[in-house]
Amino acid sequence: MKKHLILLLILCFTLVGCKQKEDAVKGGIDKKGFITKIYSKGNRILVDDVDTGLIWMAMPDNGEIENYEEGQEVVIWINGGIDESYPAKAKALNIENSNGNQSQSSLPKFIFKNEKFPPSINCFVKINDIRYEMTKGNSKWKNENESVQTDAASPTQIAESFKVIAVEPNNKITIEIEQNPNLSVYLWDSEEDEVTFEKKQITVPTNQGRYIYEVVAKWSNGEVSYTFVVEVK
Incomplete structure (x- = not known):
C-alpha cells in the first residue's frame, strides 16, 4: 500500500513539474493582433499589434505558415527580443489562434462591373x-x-x-x-x-x-x- 502511495506521489510531482516547465517556456502572451500579410517565401507573417503596431513575425521552428490566413486574429509568444525597425521584427516561440478557427477578413471585395471574367484591371x-x-x-x-x-x-x-x-x-x-x-x-x-x-x-x-x-x-x-x-x- 505504501509503495503504491509513493509511486502515486512521484507521478503527481512529475506531472506538476512538466506543467510548470511548459508554462515557463511558453510564458505570458507577448503580442495579439490580426494578420495583415503573409510572406510565404520569407516564412513570416505581418501582424498588427495594438501596442506595437505592425510587426513582422518569423514563424516558430515547428510552425507551418499554410495554417494562417490574412485577417486571422492570433496570439503570439516571442522568442527573444524585438527589432525596433519599421515594421518591427521578431521571432515567434509559439503562435495560436485567438478565437479558435474563426477569422475576420480585412481584404476588400472586388466588384465585377460587367460580365467579363476574369476582369481587366487598370x-x-x-x-x-x-x-x-x-x-x-x-x-x-x-x-x-x-x-x-x-x-x-x-x-x-x-x-x-x-x-x-x-x-x-x-x-x-x-x-x-x-x-x-x-x-x-x-x-x-x-x-x-x-x-x-x-x-x-x-x-x-x-x-x-x-x-x-x-x-x-x-x-x-x-x-x-x-x-x-x-x-x-
Whole structure:
C-alpha cells in the first residue's frame, strides 16, 4: 500500500513539474493582433499589434505558415527580443489562434462591373506625375459560379521585355490599381525582399542600378501580380 502511495506521489510531482516547465517556456502572451500579410517565401507573417503596431513575425521552428490566413486574429509568444525597425521584427516561440478557427477578413471585395471574367484591371505606377502601365503576371479569381487561375512568367522574366523607367535616386513611386486592393510590394534580387511603403508610395534606392519590382494586389475574391522595372540614374 505504501509503495503504491509513493509511486502515486512521484507521478503527481512529475506531472506538476512538466506543467510548470511548459508554462515557463511558453510564458505570458507577448503580442495579439490580426494578420495583415503573409510572406510565404520569407516564412513570416505581418501582424498588427495594438501596442506595437505592425510587426513582422518569423514563424516558430515547428510552425507551418499554410495554417494562417490574412485577417486571422492570433496570439503570439516571442522568442527573444524585438527589432525596433519599421515594421518591427521578431521571432515567434509559439503562435495560436485567438478565437479558435474563426477569422475576420480585412481584404476588400472586388466588384465585377460587367460580365467579363476574369476582369481587366487598370494598373499603373505614377512617377513625377507621369503614369506607366505595369505588366500583369499570375492571377486568380473567383465569383459565385466559377474560378480561374493563370500562370505567367516570373517578374525577372517579365522584366526582360519591360521598357525600363528612368528615375532619380529617392524618387517616389505611387501605385494606382482600381478598387483599392490590399497591396504588397517586393524588390526582386534583394536581401530585403518586401518593400515598406505608406499611402501607396514607395521610395526607390539611392544607389544607381536596375531594380525589378513586383506588386501583388489582393481582394477577398482575387489576386493579381504586376511587374515594373526602374533604373536609378
